[in-house]
Amino acid sequence: MDAIAQSTRTARAVLAAHAIDKAYRRGAWPVRRVVPVLSGVSFSLQAGEIVGLVGENGSGKSTLMKILVGALAPDAGEVERVARLGYCPQVPQLYERLTCDEHFELFGHAYGIDARQERDARRALYESLGFGRYAGTRVGQLSGGTVAKLNLGLALLADPDVLLLDEPYAGFDWDTYLRFWNLVAERRATGRSVLIISHFVADEERFDRILDLRDGRVVPR
Numbered sequence: 001m002d003a004i005a006q007s008t009r010t011a012r013a014v015l016a017a018h019a020i021d022k023a024y025r026r027g028a029w030p031v032r033r034v035v036p037v038l039s040g041v042s043f044s045l046q047a048g049e050i051v052g053l054v055g056e057n058g059s060g061k062s063t064l065m066k067i068l069v070g071a072l073a074p075d076a077g078e079v080e081r082v083a084r085l086g087y088c089p090q091v092p093q094l095y096e097r098l099t100c101d102e103h104f105e106l107f108g109h110a111y112g113i114d115a116r117q118e119r120d121a122r123r124a125l126y127e128s129l130g131f132g133r134y135a136g137t138r139v140g141q142l143s144g145g146t147v148a149k150l151n152l153g154l155a156l157l158a159d160p161d162v163l164l165l166d167e168p169y170a171g172f173d174w175d176t177y178l179r180f181w182n183l184v185a186e187r188r189a190t191g192r193s194v195l196i197i198s199h200f201v202a203d204e205e206r207f208d209r210i211l212d213l214r215d216g217r218v219v220p221r
């Protein structure tokens with residue numbers, strides 16, 4: 001890539017991590033130890049890019065994701081958030097006794113979007129992910145796959161510029177997997193970005209870039 005193209009890419013970064021370090025402290029005194037997980041992680045995400053971040057179990061993917069969204073503080077380094085983020089955590093943060101509709105209402109309030117916009121977005125998400133028949137069902141009575149759809153739908157509700165997904169398709173059946181990729185392609189076509197974190201990537205051609213998280217660092221594949 002030439003220098004002009006490189007500078008354009010840098011100029012359009014919507015999310016960037018600079019030299020992120022993170023270690024966890026384990027055990028109690030006197031056998032307390034520090035376990036390094038991330039050591040100098042740097043990468044950026046550009047507008048309109050679909051990027052896969054791949055690493056084996058325990059490599060630090062969820063830790064990095066939490067740092068990127070600001071849910072966890074790094075020990076060193078910094079995250080630059082240029083655009084609005086939407087986050088779909090690996091373990092859904094949902095309420096067993098609330099229905100899908102009630103979750104959309106609640107998250108709509110939290111995002112500060114008006115009621116009409118929330119209802120329109122909710123309807124479109126039920127349609128595109130195919131789970132409208134569960135609108136009035138409580139989360140405690142949903143299948144794992146439908147919980148995963150709700151989790152994704154809530155991350156998309158406010159139409160974020162950057163969508164961060166932690167193992168998004170683990171519970172999806174084939175039809176939902178294809179619907180998911182249609183949604184991702186639509187976002188890309190409108191200049192939005194998606195970062196997908198997973199322990200494996202099945203369809204490499206669906207991504208613009210794949211990054212590997214290995215030995216605490218992010219390296220291009």
Ligand SMILES: Nc1ncnc2c1ncn2[C@@H]1O[C@H](COP(=O)(O)OP(=O)(O)OP(=O)(O)O)[C@@H](O)[C@H]1O
Nearest residue numbers: 024025037055056057058059060061062063064199
């Ligand atoms: N709160 C914590 N306290 C101590 N150690 C932790 C904590 N959270 C994660 N770890 C450890 O940090 C390492 C990275 O964990 P993390 O969940 O980020 O990995 P991951 O790549 O997302 O794994 P997986 O693919 O299994 O979900 C693991 O060794 C894990 O045991």
